[in-house]
Amino acid sequence: MLNSQQRDALRELGNIGAAHAATTLSTMLMTNIEMEVPEISVVDISKIHEHVGDELSALVIFQITGEVSGGGYVLLHIPKNSVIRLTNAMLGMTELERDLTEMDESALLEIGNIMVSAFLDATATLLSIIMLPSPPSMIIDMPHAAFQTILAMQEFSEIDQVVIFRTELRSDQHKISSNLFLLPNKPMLDEILSMLENLMK
Amino acid sequence: MPGPEEPPVIVGIGEFYAGRNTMSSIGLGSCIGLVLFDCDKPLGALAHIMLPDSQGRGERPAKYADTAVRFLVKELNLLGCRSSSLAAKLCGGASMFQAFSGNLNIGERNVEAVRFQLKQLNIPIIAEDVGGTVGRTIVYNPAENGKVSIKTADGTRKII
Numbered sequence: 001m002l003n004s005q006q007r008d009a010l011r012e013l014g015n016i017g018a019a020h021a022a023t024t025l026s027t028m029l030m031t032n033i034e035m036e037v038p039e040i041s042v043v044d045i046s047k048i049h050e051h052v053g054d055e056l057s058a059l060v061i062f063q064i065t066g067e068v069s070g071g072g073y074v075l076l077h078i079p080k081n082s083v084i085r086l087t088n089a090m091l092g093m094t095e096l097e098r099d100l101t102e103m104d105e106s107a108l109l110e111i112g113n114i115m116v117s118a119f120l121d122a123t124a125t126l127l128s129i130i131m132l133p134s135p136p137s138m139i140i141d142m143p144h145a146a147f148q149t150i151l152a153m154q155e156f157s158e159i160d161q162v163v164i165f166r167t168e169l170r171s172d173q174h175k176i177s178s179n180l181f182l183l184p185n186k187p188m189l190d191e192i193l194s195m196l197e198n199l200m201k
Numbered sequence: 202m203p204g205p206e207e208p209p210v211i212v213g214i215g216e217f218y219a220g221r222n223t224m225s226s227i228g229l230g231s232c233i234g235l236v237l238f239d240c241d242k243p244l245g246a247l248a249h250i251m252l253p254d255s256q257g258r259g260e261r262p263a264k265y266a267d268t269a270v271r272f273l274v275k276e277l278n279l280l281g282c283r284s285s286s287l288a289a290k291l292c293g294g295a296s297m298f299q300a301f302s303g304n305l306n307i308g309e310r311n312v313e314a315v316r317f318q319l320k321q322l323n324i325p326i327i328a329e330d331v332g333g334t335v336g337r338t339i340v341y342n343p344a345e346n347g348k349v350s351i352k353t354a355d356g357t358r359k360i361i
Contacts, residue, residue, distance in 0.1 A: 049213055061298065137298040144230070151214070152231050
């Protein structure tokens with residue numbers, strides 16, 4: 001589904017987007033953010049569970065809109081314990097043994113909005129188009145259940161393989177880990193690939 | 202016979218398993234985990250159904266409600282189960298988020314489609330845990346008479 005040149009191009013695109021998202025997170029937390037090299041995986045739908053599991057997490061989900069065909073989603077995934085540390089770090093709190101509250105949810109929506117806008121802005125600028133995030137939808141549940149529901153939507157339902165782009169962003173100081181996922185459907189992926197190809201000519 | 206420590210067979214999206222081993226589907230959202238079990242023998246099957254209608258597509262029969270039910274029955278018949286001793290349990294079909302277009306109650310439509318197919322084949326539904334807005338991980342061990350254990354993200358467990 002992807003040759004190695006296309007993988008490299010996508011990884012580079014994702015790298016730039018994720019670096020911008022990391023910078024915004026770093027500013028908000030006033031700390032260094034460690035960023036892993038983005039992974040590009042072509043995954044059969046039956047193997048999604050090898051990439052995302054069922055541990056309680058927060059997911060902030062955006063649909064990609066703008067000057068790009070097809071459909072796609074950006075997901076910010078943060079495991080429960082990291083969510084608590086993240087809110088605590090932002091609001092100067094220390095209590096770790098607590099349930100997630102509305103406070104965590106609004107902190108997450110805020111962070112998600114800023115990070116995902118930065119991610120899409122940077123990738124779109126490189127491609128010289130406009131990409132905008134939809135208003136976010138948030139769930140606190142199993143990541144696999146969220147992915148699966150996205151894959152059952154019309155834009156994805158006819159395909160058995162998806163390209164998943166994932167970057168891990170971490171704050172070692174606060175012990176926070178998060179993942180940014182980009183999930184383009186086939187028409188969006190094809191369009192992004194052809195734009196990247198034109199760029200490299 | 203597998204021991205109790207044996208890890209379960211993981212049935213991913215659109216997959217199925219039929220046999221004697223413990224089987225599990227992780228993180229069901231709008232998908233359905235359909236368990237068909239034999240009331241007389243320690244044998245059963247699990248399908249991880251994603252969509253209501255195959256629209257004639259033949260590959261991956263366990264992915265679609267209209268093909269999955271018949272297919273599971275056939276697999277269980279091959280293992281020596283009589284159709285008349287089969288019973289069903291249903292889990293999943295949740296509505297995880299409402300905000301996006303293109304997601305017209307897919308969970309609900311999956312539940313309806315599976316119920317319809319079971320009715321066509323006269324397979325009774327013994328229990329179900331469907332709908333709502335939560336993801337579910339399910340585990341089914343054929344040695345335990347059709348018992349299905351369900352875990353939600355907040356750690357709640359129940360058995361149907």
